[in-house]
Amino acid sequence: MAPPSHCHVNTNGATAVPVVEPEADTAQHARKMLDPEEFRRLGHQVVDFIADYYAKMETYPVHPDVTPGFLRRQLPAEAPSRPEPDDAFAAAMKDVHDLILPGLTHWQSPRHFAHFPASSSTVGALGEALAAGLNVVPFTWAASPAATELEMVVVDWLGKALHLPETLLFAGGGGGTLLGTSCEAILCTLVAARDRKLAEIGEHRTGDLVVYCSDQTHFAFRKAARVAGIRTANIREVATRRDDDAFALSPAVLEAAMRADADAGRVPLFLCATVGTTQTTAVDPLRHLADGVEAVDSFSVNAHKWLLANNDCCAVWVKRPSLLTAALGTDHDEYILKGGAAAEGHDVVDYKDWSVTLTRRFRALKLWLVLRCHGVEGLRDVVRAHIRMAAVFESMVKADARFEVVAKRRFALVCFRLRSPERFGGEKTANELNRTLLDRVNATGSGPYMSSAKVGGVYMLRCAIGSTLTEERHVRDAWKVVQDRAASLLRKMEIINSVLA
Amino acid sequence: MAPPSHCHVNTNGATAVPVVEPEADTAQHARKMLDPEEFRRLGHQVVDFIADYYAKMETYPVHPDVTPGFLRRQLPAEAPSRPEPDDAFAAAMKDVHDLILPGLTHWQSPRHFAHFPASSSTVGALGEALAAGLNVVPFTWAASPAATELEMVVVDWLGKALHLPETLLFAGGGGGTLLGTSCEAILCTLVAARDRKLAEIGEHRTGDLVVYCSDQTHFAFRKAARVAGIRTANIREVATRRDDDAFALSPAVLEAAMRADADAGRVPLFLCATVGTTQTTAVDPLRHLADGVEAVDSFSVNAHKWLLANNDCCAVWVKRPSLLTAALGTDHDEYILKGGAAAEGHDVVDYKDWSVTLTRRFRALKLWLVLRCHGVEGLRDVVRAHIRMAAVFESMVKADARFEVVAKRRFALVCFRLRSPERFGGEKTANELNRTLLDRVNATGSGPYMSSAKVGGVYMLRCAIGSTLTEERHVRDAWKVVQDRAASLLRKMEIINSVLA
Incomplete structure (x- = not known):
C-alpha cells in the first residue's frame, strides 16, 4: 500500500522533540526565566528602546536599501547552544538595533504611504505587551473567564461605535469575536455558510457552490474561498468599471451572474461586499457607506488598520453565532474543562468554536484599552x-x-x-x-x-x-x-x- | 432573484465606518497617540505592573471563583465617547488590576497543571512587546526584509535544534514559517496537499479525498479537515488501544483503512501523526520519537507550548514550499510591492503565500530572542x-x-x-x-x-x-x-x- 500523498507530524502539546532524560534539578534554572525582577530590569530596557525608536523614526529611510540575503548572511547558521556569558539580552538588543532595524520597512514612519497603514498607538502596543505578559489562553470561558467576557464587551462596544445593527451584536442575539485578520474572518463565516447550505442540499453538491465578489475585492476573499474548498471556477469576480460605478460592484451585473449560476443548477452561496477596496477604496453599494448593513449576515473590520490597535486585531460579527459554532465547534472532550459548577445553566461563549484556531491571544485587552483611553x-x-x-x-x-x-x-x-x-x-x-x-x-x-x-x-x-x-x-x-x-x-x-x- | 445564502461585508484597508467629514486640524491630536515620551511613561508602568503580577502570582487562585456574566455586568454597555479627563490609562490599569486579574485563569501560576502549559518567559513576553512596538507587517520580503529573513533564519535554527532532516529546512531545499497555531499549520499543509492531488485527479473528485489520524489526535486536525472541505465521512480516526500501543496509531490498522478506501475508489490524501497526543501524550510510531521523520512532508510544533515563546508561535516546516505557495499564493497584484530592483534575480520568500493570512506579526523576533538568550x-x-x-x-x-x-x-x-x-x-x-x-x-x-x-x-x-x-x-x-x-x-x-x- 502506498503511503498517503502527504504525511504531517504534529508535536502538539507538552511535547518537544529534544527530549532528554532528566539529569539534575534544573527547576531553579527554569524559574529564573520568568523572574519578576529580571523582567522589570529587561522590560524597562525594552520600553526605552521602543520609545527611542519612535523618537528617531523620522531619521530612518522608510524602506531599507538592502538586497535579499543581507541579513541571513550576517547571522550564524545555528542557534547558540548556550547564551553569551555576559548579558545575552543586551547583546541581542544591540543586534536588533544594529542589524535588524536598518533592514526593516518602517511601517510607523510618518512617510509610510504604501499599502494600507498598520496603525499604532502607545496604548495599542502596550495592550499587546500586557496580554503577552499575562499570557492567558481564552479558548473557553473557563480557561479565562475575564478574557472571554472582555472580548464580548469590547466587540459590542466597537459594533455600536460603527453603528452596526443590533442583530450583529450580543446585545441583539448575534455576537462578535476578535481574530487575527480579515482573511480568517471571511474563512470562518464562509465555512459556516457552506456547512449550513450543504446540510440542506447534501455534501455531494460542494462542487456546485458559487461565491461572489468584485474584481476589486481583496484577494483575501479568493484565498479564503480556495481554502474552504470552493472550486476555483466557482469564484465569480464581477467586473467593475471606472466610469459607471467608480469600481464598485454593480447589483445588476451581480444579479445576472447569480441568475446564470442558478439556471445552470449551481448554488449561489456567499457574497463578499467591500466598504473601501484595497486598490482604490471603492465602496460596494450598501447605500450610503455602511447603511444597508441590516441585510448582511456578517461584518468584519481590521481594527489594526485604522483604529490604533496594533497588529493583529480583526473584529467580526455574525447574526447567527450558532452557524459558526456548528461548523467550527469541537465536541466537548474531557480535555476541555467546561465552566464546571460555575457555568451550569449558563449559556457560555467558548471562543474556540468561533474560529479556526483553538489557542488564541487575549486581543480584547488591547482593543479595550484603546477604546477606553481614546474614546470613540x-x-x-x-x-x-x-x-x-x-x-x-x-x-x-x-x-x-x-x-x-x-x-x-x-x-x-x-x-x-x-x-x-x-x-x-x-x-x-x-x-x-x-x-x-x-x-x-x-x-x-x-x-x-x-x-x-x-x-x-x-x-x-x-x-x-x-x-x-x-x-x-x-x-x-x-x-x-x-x-x-x-x-x-x-x-x-x-x-x-x-x-x- | 433571491440573495445568496450569506452576505458578508468586509471593511478592509484604510476604511472605517465612523466616517465623518474632516472638521479641523486634528493631526496634532493623532500624533500624541504615539508620542515617544508618553510611550516611555506608560510603558514603564506596564512593565512594573507585569513584574508585580509575576511576583504575586502565587497569591492568586489558579482559577477564579466567578460565574458567567460577572465581568459583563460590571462594565458599561458602550465605549466612552471621550476618555476620562484625568489619567485614563491609570484608571484603565486599575480596572485591569481590580476587575480583570481576579477573573482570569492564571496560566502562569506554578500551580496550573491543566491542559498543556502556555509557556512564558521574560524574553518571550518582551519579544512580543518589542514586535508590537515596531509593528511592521512582514507579508512580503519587501514589506519588511529583515523580518522575513529573521523568520527564515530562526525556523532553520529551531529545526536544527529539533534534529529535523535537512530536507525540511531552507538549508536543504525545504523551509519553514511561523504561524499562530497548529491548526493553521495543519490547514495550510492540508490545503497544499489537497490542491496538488486535485490537480492530478480533477476538482470533481474532492469528495473522494480521505484523511487519517488516530482517535487520539487533537481535534485541531478534524477542524482543519472540515474547514478545507474534506467530507466529514472521509475523516478516518483510527482506533487506538491502551494495552497494545499505549494509545498510539497502529500502522497495521491504518494500512487496512487506507486499503479499504483505495479499494472503494477513494483517495488516501493526508496522514496526521502526533508526537505526544493531547490527552495522554501518546506517540504515533515514527520509530523513536521523531526519528523516522525523514519520511514526512511537513512538521509542526507549538513553540508557545514548551519553548518559552509566549502566545502565539507555531513553527511549521515543509519539504516542498512550492506546494504551499501554489495553493495559498496570490497573484502579484500591483498593490503588493515586490522587492523592486533590489529583489530582481533573487528568489525571495513572500510569507503571505505560505499561510492563510496576509497580515502577519513579526513573530520571528520573539523566537529569535528566546533562542539567543537561552540557547538550545x-x-x-x-x-x-x-x-x-x-x-x-x-x-x-x-x-x-x-x-x-x-x-x-x-x-x-x-x-x-x-x-x-x-x-x-x-x-x-x-x-x-x-x-x-x-x-x-x-x-x-x-x-x-x-x-x-x-x-x-x-x-x-x-x-x-x-x-x-x-x-x-x-x-x-x-x-x-x-x-x-x-x-x-x-x-x-x-x-x-x-x-x-
Whole structure:
C-alpha cells in the first residue's frame, strides 16, 4: 500500500522533540526565566528602546536599501547552544538595533504611504505587551473567564461605535469575536455558510457552490474561498468599471451572474461586499457607506488598520453565532474543562468554536484599552485627521495639470498618476512612465514610500495616509518629492525624445 | 432573484465606518497617540505592573471563583465617547488590576497543571512587546526584509535544534514559517496537499479525498479537515488501544483503512501523526520519537507550548514550499510591492503565500530572542526540569495503592486516577468518583488546577507540568491536595455506603 500523498507530524502539546532524560534539578534554572525582577530590569530596557525608536523614526529611510540575503548572511547558521556569558539580552538588543532595524520597512514612519497603514498607538502596543505578559489562553470561558467576557464587551462596544445593527451584536442575539485578520474572518463565516447550505442540499453538491465578489475585492476573499474548498471556477469576480460605478460592484451585473449560476443548477452561496477596496477604496453599494448593513449576515473590520490597535486585531460579527459554532465547534472532550459548577445553566461563549484556531491571544485587552483611553471620538479624530490630509494631497495633485486623480477619493487614499504627454506616446507609455516615477519616488530614502495599483489596465500610484505619526508637513513634503521626481523624469524623456526625433 | 445564502461585508484597508467629514486640524491630536515620551511613561508602568503580577502570582487562585456574566455586568454597555479627563490609562490599569486579574485563569501560576502549559518567559513576553512596538507587517520580503529573513533564519535554527532532516529546512531545499497555531499549520499543509492531488485527479473528485489520524489526535486536525472541505465521512480516526500501543496509531490498522478506501475508489490524501497526543501524550510510531521523520512532508510544533515563546508561535516546516505557495499564493497584484530592483534575480520568500493570512506579526523576533538568550541547551534544561518533576509526581502516585497511573508517562504529563474500591462498585463508579475528585481538587483555590481526559471509556485526571514558575514543591503540594481530597471523598463514600448497606 502506498503511503498517503502527504504525511504531517504534529508535536502538539507538552511535547518537544529534544527530549532528554532528566539529569539534575534544573527547576531553579527554569524559574529564573520568568523572574519578576529580571523582567522589570529587561522590560524597562525594552520600553526605552521602543520609545527611542519612535523618537528617531523620522531619521530612518522608510524602506531599507538592502538586497535579499543581507541579513541571513550576517547571522550564524545555528542557534547558540548556550547564551553569551555576559548579558545575552543586551547583546541581542544591540543586534536588533544594529542589524535588524536598518533592514526593516518602517511601517510607523510618518512617510509610510504604501499599502494600507498598520496603525499604532502607545496604548495599542502596550495592550499587546500586557496580554503577552499575562499570557492567558481564552479558548473557553473557563480557561479565562475575564478574557472571554472582555472580548464580548469590547466587540459590542466597537459594533455600536460603527453603528452596526443590533442583530450583529450580543446585545441583539448575534455576537462578535476578535481574530487575527480579515482573511480568517471571511474563512470562518464562509465555512459556516457552506456547512449550513450543504446540510440542506447534501455534501455531494460542494462542487456546485458559487461565491461572489468584485474584481476589486481583496484577494483575501479568493484565498479564503480556495481554502474552504470552493472550486476555483466557482469564484465569480464581477467586473467593475471606472466610469459607471467608480469600481464598485454593480447589483445588476451581480444579479445576472447569480441568475446564470442558478439556471445552470449551481448554488449561489456567499457574497463578499467591500466598504473601501484595497486598490482604490471603492465602496460596494450598501447605500450610503455602511447603511444597508441590516441585510448582511456578517461584518468584519481590521481594527489594526485604522483604529490604533496594533497588529493583529480583526473584529467580526455574525447574526447567527450558532452557524459558526456548528461548523467550527469541537465536541466537548474531557480535555476541555467546561465552566464546571460555575457555568451550569449558563449559556457560555467558548471562543474556540468561533474560529479556526483553538489557542488564541487575549486581543480584547488591547482593543479595550484603546477604546477606553481614546474614546470613540478620539478614534474619529484620527480618522478625520487622515481624511483631511488626504484631501490636502488630492487638492495638490489636482492643482498640477501634469497629474490626474485616477479614482474617486473616498477616505484617506489618493490614487493618482502622471499624464503621459502625447509626444511621449500618451496612453501607450503612461503605465511605464508612472511605474518609473514610483521607483524614483521610493528610491529617495529620506522621502515618502508609496505603492501602486493597476485597475482596468491603468497603473496608478497610491498615497495612503494613515500612519499615526503623519502630519500635514509630511504630506506636503511627499508631494514635493513626487513633483520633483516627475519633473526630472519628464526632462529626461524630453532629451531622449529629441535625440530619437 | 433571491440573495445568496450569506452576505458578508468586509471593511478592509484604510476604511472605517465612523466616517465623518474632516472638521479641523486634528493631526496634532493623532500624533500624541504615539508620542515617544508618553510611550516611555506608560510603558514603564506596564512593565512594573507585569513584574508585580509575576511576583504575586502565587497569591492568586489558579482559577477564579466567578460565574458567567460577572465581568459583563460590571462594565458599561458602550465605549466612552471621550476618555476620562484625568489619567485614563491609570484608571484603565486599575480596572485591569481590580476587575480583570481576579477573573482570569492564571496560566502562569506554578500551580496550573491543566491542559498543556502556555509557556512564558521574560524574553518571550518582551519579544512580543518589542514586535508590537515596531509593528511592521512582514507579508512580503519587501514589506519588511529583515523580518522575513529573521523568520527564515530562526525556523532553520529551531529545526536544527529539533534534529529535523535537512530536507525540511531552507538549508536543504525545504523551509519553514511561523504561524499562530497548529491548526493553521495543519490547514495550510492540508490545503497544499489537497490542491496538488486535485490537480492530478480533477476538482470533481474532492469528495473522494480521505484523511487519517488516530482517535487520539487533537481535534485541531478534524477542524482543519472540515474547514478545507474534506467530507466529514472521509475523516478516518483510527482506533487506538491502551494495552497494545499505549494509545498510539497502529500502522497495521491504518494500512487496512487506507486499503479499504483505495479499494472503494477513494483517495488516501493526508496522514496526521502526533508526537505526544493531547490527552495522554501518546506517540504515533515514527520509530523513536521523531526519528523516522525523514519520511514526512511537513512538521509542526507549538513553540508557545514548551519553548518559552509566549502566545502565539507555531513553527511549521515543509519539504516542498512550492506546494504551499501554489495553493495559498496570490497573484502579484500591483498593490503588493515586490522587492523592486533590489529583489530582481533573487528568489525571495513572500510569507503571505505560505499561510492563510496576509497580515502577519513579526513573530520571528520573539523566537529569535528566546533562542539567543537561552540557547538550545537552556530550553532543554527547562524541558528536563519539567520531565523530572513529572517523574516525581508519577512516583508519588505509584507509591499510593489507592491510585493508578493510567497511561504511560512519556514527557511531563501524568494521567492518573483513584481506583474505586469494589465495595463502592469498582469500575462501575470509578469515572464518577474521579470526576468528583477533580472538582474537589480544583475547588481548593490555593491548590493545584488540573484537567481530565477520557480515553477508551476511562476517565482520568491529568497533571501537566510545564509552567515556567513551577518548582518541585508545587508538585509535591499538589499531590498532597489530591491525596487529602481523595481521603475525604473516600471517607464520605464509606459513610454513604454504610448507611445504604
